[in-house]
Amino acid sequence: MPIQFPIFMDYHSTTPVDPRVLEEMIPFFTQHFGNAASRNHAFGWHAESAVDVARERIAKLIGASSEKEIVLTSGATESNNLAIKGIADFCRDKGRHIITTVIEHKAVLDTCKRLEKEGFEVTYLPVDTDGLVDLNRLEAAFRPDTILVSVMFANNEIGTVQPMAEIGKLCRARGVLFHTDGVQGIGKVPFDVDTMHIDLASITAHKMYGPKGVGALYVRRSKPRVRLVAQMDGGGHERGMRSGTLNVPGIVGFGKAAKILTEEGVAESARIFAQRERLHAKIASRIEETYLNGSRDHRLPGNLNLSFAFVEGEGLMMAIKDVAVSSGSACTSASLEPSYVLRALGVGEELAHSSIRFGLGRFTTDEEVDYVAELVVQKVLKLRELSPLYEMFKEGIDLKSVQWVAH
Amino acid sequence: MAYSEKVLEHAENPRNVGTLDKDDPNVGTGLVGAPACGDVMRLQIRVGEGGLIEDARFKTFGCGSAIASSSLATEWLKGKSLAEASTIKNTSIVEELNLPPVKIHCSVLAEDAIKAAIADYRAKQSVKAARESA
Numbered sequence: 001m002p003i004q005f006p007i008f009m010d011y012h013s014t015t016p017v018d019p020r021v022l023e024e025m026i027p028f029f030t031q032h033f034g035n036a037a038s039r040n041h042a043f044g045w046h047a048e049s050a051v052d053v054a055r056e057r058i059a060k061l062i063g064a065s066s067e068k069e070i071v072l073t074s075g076a077t078e079s080n081n082l083a084i085k086g087i088a089d090f091c092r093d094k095g096r097h098i099i100t101t102v103i104e105h106k107a108v109l110d111t112c113k114r115l116e117k118e119g120f121e122v123t124y125l126p127v128d129t130d131g132l133v134d135l136n137r138l139e140a141a142f143r144p145d146t147i148l149v150s151v152m153f154a155n156n157e158i159g160t161v162q163p164m165a166e167i168g169k170l171c172r173a174r175g176v177l178f179h180t181d182g183v184q185g186i187g188k189v190p191f192d193v194d195t196m197h198i199d200l201a202s203i204t205a206h207k208m209y210g211p212k213g214v215g216a217l218y219v220r221r222s223k224p225r226v227r228l229v230a231q232m233d234g235g236g237h238e239r240g241m242r243s244g245t246l247n248v249p250g251i252v253g254f255g256k257a258a259k260i261l262t263e264e265g266v267a268e269s270a271r272i273f274a275q276r277e278r279l280h281a282k283i284a285s286r287i288e289e290t291y292l293n294g295s296r297d298h299r300l301p302g303n304l305n306l307s308f309a310f311v312e313g314e315g316l317m318m319a320i321k322d323v324a325v326s327s328g329s330a331c332t333s334a335s336l337e338p339s340y341v342l343r344a345l346g347v348g349e350e351l352a353h354s355s356i357r358f359g360l361g362r363f364t365t366d367e368e369v370d371y372v373a374e375l376v377v378q379k380v381l382k383l384r385e386l387s388p389l390y391e392m393f394k395e396g397i398d399l400k401s402v403q404w405v406a407h
Numbered sequence: 408m409a410y411s412e413k414v415l416e417h418a419e420n421p422r423n424v425g426t427l428d429k430d431d432p433n434v435g436t437g438l439v440g441a442p443a444c445g446d447v448m449r450l451q452i453r454v455g456e457g458g459l460i461e462d463a464r465f466k467t468f469g470c471g472s473a474i475a476s477s478s479l480a481t482e483w484l485k486g487k488s489l490a491e492a493s494t495i496k497n498t499s500i501v502e503e504l505n506l507p508p509v510k511i512h513c514s515v516l517a518e519d520a521i522k523a524a525i526a527d528y529r530a531k532q533s534v535k536a537a538r539e540s541a
Binding site (some may be wrong): 308311312314315318319320329338348350351353385386387388389390391399404405 | 410415417418419423424426438439440441443444445446447448449467468469470471473474499519
């Protein structure tokens with residue numbers, strides 16, 4: 001099959017809608033356009049039953065025991081906000097301490113920062129060089145007034161998958177609620193809210209071949225029954241937890257996307273894992289001073305985050321501009337700071353600037369993998385010829401001993 | 408943010424990449440930036456008998472705009488006197504390459520590299536002059 005350009009290798013940022021998903025969505029724009037809250041006519045009934053089917057499919061994907069545990073939202077940012085602020089509001093008389101990690105998505109970190117301004121205390125757990133949370137540190141962080149632990153399932157930059165079941169066990173034993181931002185990992189690596197003792201989980205459709213603008217928050221209904229304060233006032237939709245007319249076509253697509261992953265996720269992950277390993281081997285075997293960021297063993301199958309020493313990430317992205325990837329380089333962020341996730345692993349600033357994240361997914365082909373591997377090898381070698389740092393490295397100069405003139 | 412045509416052109420076909428002998432008294436070397444900041448530029452000039460810059464070379468660790476800024480700087484330096492070279496401003500580089508605001512620091516770094524190379528050359532020459540008069 002001929003390769004189509006540009007090549008998409010940024011599946012952590014978003015994914016294309018699977019054609020099977022789109023097909024199921026289309027009738028709900030024009031034909032079955034009813035408001036799922038219209039309880040008194042056929043248009044409403046049709047929409048509501050389609051939404052219920054979607055809820056069941058989403059519940060099944062994550063091991064929820066009832067579709068009533070799925071609260072539909074606009075996406076994972078909203079789900080994270082609703083989970084953390086909603087629990088904080090509900091439990092503020094019980095306690096005001098929250099535990100999370102330093103490598104969470106901004107939707108969690110900035111939500112926690114806002115709560116700190118409102119008088120909550122937040123412990124940000126560090127991670128080890130693989131990006132894993134230290135369970136002993138978590139255990140030590142619990143306080144009598146801890147109300148919530150929020151730890152992401154899989155990291156969006158480095159793909160590190162956290163020990164959910166162990167974390168859940170520690171929380172459950174203390175009666176502390178456990179929330180996870182499950183966006184990157186659900187459907188890609190085994191996930192089950194019961195065996196992992198998860199009380200709240202954020203999901204989004206567009207990371208799993210569904211449409212953008214629709215997500216969900218799993219809210220456990222029994223043992224324990226989780227209650228939270230709605231963050232949006234209105235018609236009392238979603239059992240009073242999230243008001244707003246349901247995005248029926250989006251939800252139908254979300255449900256279909258969940259069904260496909262329930263049925264095909266395991267086989268798909270195995271294929272993508274093999275492609276990821278192939279890409280890594282082809283690159284690392286030919287370029288010296290290449291470093292893998294994140295855990296080798298506890299990792300999303302589609303994630304490859306590499307630092308190419310002496311080459312700046314955005315410079316490399318420009319050199320491979322027919323391939324869509326992402327970088328932890330400051331030049332690609334608005335803040336001009338390199339990735340806080342890589343810094344949290346102890347990756348030096350210079351290697352953080354040199355990082356590239358390859359994200360492989362459902363539609364990645366072997367031909368694309370081989371093409372990208374070859375292109376990256378050629379361009380890294382070319383950029384190293386252009387790099388004064390590589391020249392100094394080759395001359396045996398220790399770059400750390402140089403007095404740099406920072407600007 | 409899309410890159411300008413000119414940045415892409417320089418980044419894909421950088422001019423005057425290379426290394427001059429930094430111990431040559433007629434060569435001035437400027438090394439600016441820091442790996443931790445994500446960009447390092449090394450710009451070198453060789454000054455001929457008549458005081459004109461007869462060669463300019465660079466190597467840059469940085470984004471495409473940093474590479475393009477230093478590539479352009481070496482083109483502009485060749486054939487200029489040191490006095491003329493010192494008047495090259497980062498704003499002219501911004502204009503020529505259509506750099507967006509977030510990339511202005513790349514042009515500043517290029518201007519700093521030019522100044523550092525000239526200063527290095529002048530320092531070497533004054534040492535040389537001092538030795539000869541001694």
